[in-house]
Amino acid sequence: RRWPDAASLHLALGQLALRRGDRHAALAALERARALNPDSLDCYAALLHLVPLAPDGPEAARILARALDHRRDDAARARALFLLGQLQVEAGRDRTGFVYYAAGNRLTADAIEERKREYHVPERLLRMDRKTFAASARSLPPCPALVVTGLPRSGKSLVEGLLAEHPAVTAGGEFAGLRRAVADTRPGDLSARLGAAAAGGHSPFAKAYREHPLAAGLFDEGGAAGSDAGHRWLVDSSPANLPRLGYFGLLHPEVPVVLCRRRAADLGLALYFKKFRSGHGYSYDLAAAGRAIARAERLIAHWQAVLPNPVLVVDYEALVTEPDSMRAKLFAHLGLAPPPAPAAMAGDEPGKQRAEAPADWRLFPSKSPGAGSAPDPSLLGFAGRFADELNPLVAAYEAERH
Template sequence: MSKLSLPAALKKADALVKSGDHVEARRLYQAVLSARPNHTKAKKALSKLGAVQSSSFANEPTEQIVRKIGEMFKAGDVSGAMTQTKRQLKVYPNSAHLWNFMGVFNNAIGETEAAIEAMRKVTSVNPNAAEAHLNLGNALHASQQFDEAAKSLKAAISLRPNYALPYFTLGNILNELSKFEEAIASYKNALRLKPDFVDAMIGLANALRRNENFDEAIEATERVLKIDPQNTQAGAGKAETYLNINDPESAEAALLPIIKSHPDSIFAKLMLGKVYVAQRNLDAAEACFRIVISRGGKVGEAFRQLSSVKKFREADDDLNAMEDYLESLGTRVNLIEREEMLFALAKVYRDLSEYERSFEFIRQGNAIMQERLGYDIRDDEETFEKLKKTAAKLVSYSVRGETDLMPIFIVGMPRSGTTLVEQIISSHSEVAAAGELSHIAMIGENLASGADEVSEAALENLRSRYLEKLAIRSEGKPFVTDKMPHNFRYIPMIAAAFPEAKIVRMKRDSRAVCWSNFWQYFSRVRLGYSFDLATTAKFYRMYEDLMRYWDEILPGRVLEFDYDQLTEDQEGQTRLLMDYLELDWEDGVMKPHENKRSAKTASNLQVTKPIYKASSAEWQNFEPYMDGVFDGLPE
């Protein structure tokens, strides 16, 4: 009150009443009455709150006490502030202010559970205060209790729908849970209420990128960089988006000004390491990852990236450092860091041929992702049935139109050889490689699943919008590959909207495919079947069943291309592929490992090597620890 005039104090108190923070509103009204005992408006306001001057602050200490404790904390005397707060709680056991202090102080000293309990007390004594629910949500988020945190944040939004901060924090949680569409909506709500909210812009860009809305993600980061040209998170995010569309040169260009102005930035240095991996400059990449580790930020991801570029030949200091760091994380907090470290150590022990230890690390890492992201195969079962039902309508359509582009769709299970085949095809002088594009799913998923009505107009819309986006990636060439594996779901829709398109469906030893999916760090719920070997095998059987149905209703429309036969007869299978694509033979297609384009997938480093025969046998090293989960799968 000492810093507010009477009109300002009354205005602030009125706003607090509207937001539900009655405790602080009462305090301000009482302060007004202390200065002007007969102030009519303040008296009426207190009366409406059901409070009278003699009892309204029975549960709250005086303003001077609250201010003194706050000043102690700001001065860095956390212990003293906490001691004073505990002493006051004996007198005012239901004080929202004091319990809020306890939450803040416990959080500051790392006592997360105590902080959460204190914040819960605040919401119980002042359930209509949006700020209290926001603080509880933040504490729960910090302890990775995502579902409970989301409930608290939604309560804050319900109490104060024009408050941007809960929308932002909820967006962060949804982003971590890989619920990208919901995260995008939450960030947009935050920005609707606070258009200059830079952190929300960065969160939105991240969610858009992870949802594979790459063009929009770049636009979002550019909006941040217009406001703050040296923002390291935005610069690193923009670079990562360029990496996702196989453009490491633009990624490096986005990073250079950030690194120049912020040479110690962990975000920028980690991303530069990823750029060097895409450019196959592995020594430079390793140096970047080591710098990130030494600075103590994003350590789990940096160790995982380091393990991917380094071949371990013996137990060394890096292995010791990884195991020490994993032990320091504990078992409940830092779940993402923990899963990153488990995958890193799985790679190290595989290099050292200690397959049982490697298997246990990869099993634990996947189990954490399942716990964190909550994949349920029943969702995919339901989706597949919807796709089958709608396909019967789609096959009766064949939309045609003028275009200079020939799309080549390369589909199949992830880790079935789609990246290698794109490298082969894009080694041809008439072919541009677009990598894994999300456009078919983003534009056409509702159509393919029956949520939108199947019609010629809908298919024409899909066709025109997709070809417009494909042209951007064509480099002026007539053929463009799109190697999004999960487009296998949409083959009937693709055949209807692009009757001239070529569709190559990859086939590979099912056991090698399932193992490779389980092995990869696929931290996305849409690939959540890979978090468990038995679930991966079940999903593969569902995939095979869906492909058989597509072949029944679209006989001869798709080329099934066998990865394992390619490794046995590279030239014969490559000629078969070129004939199907109606491309003239060029010797360069026999040297996909010399293709200079980067591949932003789990196969990036593998496609830099000549084709070899034993790649589908890797799973056999781990077979003794699988409990027969692959029994019955086709070879």
């Protein structure tokens, strides 16, 4: 009320409503933001969760003008190109859309340091085996983290949403607690630091999660996680946790881990169509993305084989085609009884649940579903529309695997 014409505030309200799953409030706020600032790329990106934009309409013309404006930095121009790609692909103009995506990816990749254009899995991680964990001392208080990890676009948000249906589970988003905990330690010094932490009865990982904005009530007054009788979990779905799981397992073998994976072509396309705010430099080149997927799959298989933690591997394809079965497996993994299914919408048949009708939340490979959305199989095989364009990704993926 104090700033009715502040476009940035209406945009923030719309984005917040999207995260809450309130479609109607989101649309109202975003439409107001667009009216106040019709050049906002962030506003168009948010609106595309809810409504289509015509590929030849005035909005597309404004976005194109941003992409062609060489006075703007490369990141802003690339963002516009990614949006134009989505508009074209959603209109069925796949070849034109891919051209826009390729241009946006090239522009983004050119600004990334060469060493950051690949997904690296250090050999020291693959040398960790069951003996590594059997030899480590563990006498630490429990940690409330529930680690859900994998590459971006692999189904982590869907898993987090299903888990958060239970009152004992809090959706914590991509907090990257494992990375935060060891960010100030050189890789060569990690073993010594973690050994000293175990000997002293404290954990840098638990300390990191105490700093989460939603951690209130998850720790007792002494800083330890609550007792098992009343255990509560805080989900951390950051991809950055995947390569650090071994270090986490040395101190907290009791914490459940969920590893997410997805078929290479669909995952690779989703990565290539995504303009990340930061990181994931491998995603802007098709061959590098293919290698990244193969390397992440190898690391997932390795952690599944050697971690002392309870590990559940979730395939995106099973998640979206058999959501009830996967929901039961996820809660069994935590030792929790599944909560009642979310209330059905008025007029729906019993068993057809969720807060919004599926049509209310628009799906696209580069976007996470809206809060409260049901797993939806409509994106399975989406990469088949771009089989020729994805040849470099598939070839690099197969070469890396073998």
